Amino acid sequence: MDHRVSFALPMFHALTGCDTVSSFCGRGKKTAWNTWKVFPEATQAFEELQQVNTNISESAMATVERFVVLLYDRTSNILNVNDSRKHLFIQKARSLENLPPTQEALKQHTRRAIYQEYCWNRALLAQQELPNPADWGWKKGELHELGTTVDHPFRGITSMLRAYTLWVQERVYSMV
16 A cells, blocks of 8 residues: 555545544445545545644645545546535436535534544544544534534525426426
8 A cells, every 4th residue: 555545544534434423425435445546636635634724725625525526426527516416416316315415514524534533643642632622523512513504404405406497497498
């Protein structure tokens, strides 16, 4: 195994689902690993995410988004998860649970994965100084994830349904 891949492996494991970070619905480790093999650009993003910083760089987040798009549709040319969700829902008739997370949800998910990987990297230290989990996508006082900061939970779904309705109308009217 390449040295860079072995260094990035803990971030890959946390991001694709572990005991404390959720996995992507219907996408297991084998699928994620095969996606990483065809998208080696993710290695650099995984390495960058391991350098704990409260702000995730736009380039690393864009690469993670592309990785997740490919995780759900290996042949896609789409770059971001929101467009991928729309495409998979409208063009490929995927059910809602078989869509990638929204961009905002993926950012929160990535923050939780970064925190988990940070804890793993310090597991053998006698005196660990860990950052506040509330700063990394966890709700203070409880062990559960924060929701996204999107103001309306169905905004993405309603826009997809609206787009699908317009697509159907175009098809029906073009037949007349």
